[in-house]
Amino acid sequence: MKKILLISIILNFNISFSQNLKFYGFLPILNQTGKINKKTNYNLFISTTLDSFNQNINGIEYPATDLQFYLQPSIIYIFSPKINYSLSYTYQRNNPFNENYFNEHRIWEQIAFLYNIANSRLSNRLRLEERFIENKINNSYPFSTRLRYQIGFNTPFKNKDFYLNTYNEFYFSLTGAKNATYSENWAYIGCGYKIGKTSQLEVGYLNQIAVRNKQKDLRFLNLLQIMWITNFNFKKNN
Template sequence: MKKLLLPILLLFISTLTIQAQETGEDDLGAWYMLFTNHRVSEKLSIHAEVQYRNYEFADNFNQLLLRSALNYHISDKAMASFGYGFISTDPTFEEPDGEKNTTEHRIYQQFVLRNSVGKFKFSHRYRLEQRFIDSPLSGNDTQHRARYFLRITYPFNDKWFLTAYDEVFINLQNDFFGQNRLYGAVGYNFSKNLSTQVGYLKNDFRVDTFDRFQVAVFIKTDFRKKKEEVKG
């Protein structure tokens, strides 16, 4: 029995190692992101973003996400949005020849609330998603998902700030828990319309956990000023 125990243990460890290598769980991946918001009137703005995600730091494509939305500003502290996203995903860490990506067309609705406690700024986002997925492995599928996002930001001054968030994904069909994202970053405001964040994300799924380095750029424009200047 003792003679069999060591080979079985080694086989178990090697199996876990192979599985980790196949998913890329042991590699530090990276997300490079651009977020823009264009204010067109007192009540309306347009959101657009691009996210390019790798399984590894500077290689091995994982996902391209393109997302846009029309935002309705109920007040300075509340906003409702209706949006669309296109997502192309390489579902495997390994890159075999002829592999086809999974594509997804996504419609979503969200509601955002903001508040402050002292110098701490809070943002709560509630989102519903309808996902129309075309997978080369499983075919066409329609899924529904709910997400809750909580961000906390602490400004040191007008330029530097710390920010952190947690977001939980809930499937509205089988497998209730989808994933959880925990994020922390240092941010810098170049101006009131341009900022950047450099941070770290831990992305937990039901089975795997991935570590991701993140760089994000945020750009804001305000077309209301131009309209006022034309009128003047």
């Protein structure tokens, strides 16, 4: 009985003094893809991450705010139906409307492997990022690198206008300033609806977990993701 009581006290102590943070918000996304020629596509991905609720955690006020603006144009080379390569420059602005904002400029290279299983698709992608994150104290952009691996699954429902999309993405900080090597994990599940031949609307739940300091405290960001997906061809196949 004494051991059980001691364990209970320890658990309650850890929970009470935990520095983990939980936020709830909304993630609107525009994801636009177009065909340049038979082998090359472009993609434009724009999003903003909104913390939707005011919170007081351990006496600290966390107001509802825009956490992050994200602009990502990329070029995709289709090596084969199962393999493609991508190259991108990404601009990210954290706390975009607050005085403590800071910018990040990022270049990344990616390879994706696609596998068809009946009417479903299993995807694997590996992305290497070169990051230049603004340090406003000394007015510099120190260099760091990060590796991301994502595994995803997409399958249609019986009504083929609707589909299920899910993925998990692992983030590994390789070089530069970092709180942990395994620094983030993003897990998503959502449902989409095909609107005609060129558009889709997808709604789902995205859970972002990030190591936020050297003490390995975590930030949990629970997001309702709404994504508008469009596909246009500048050049039609002959």
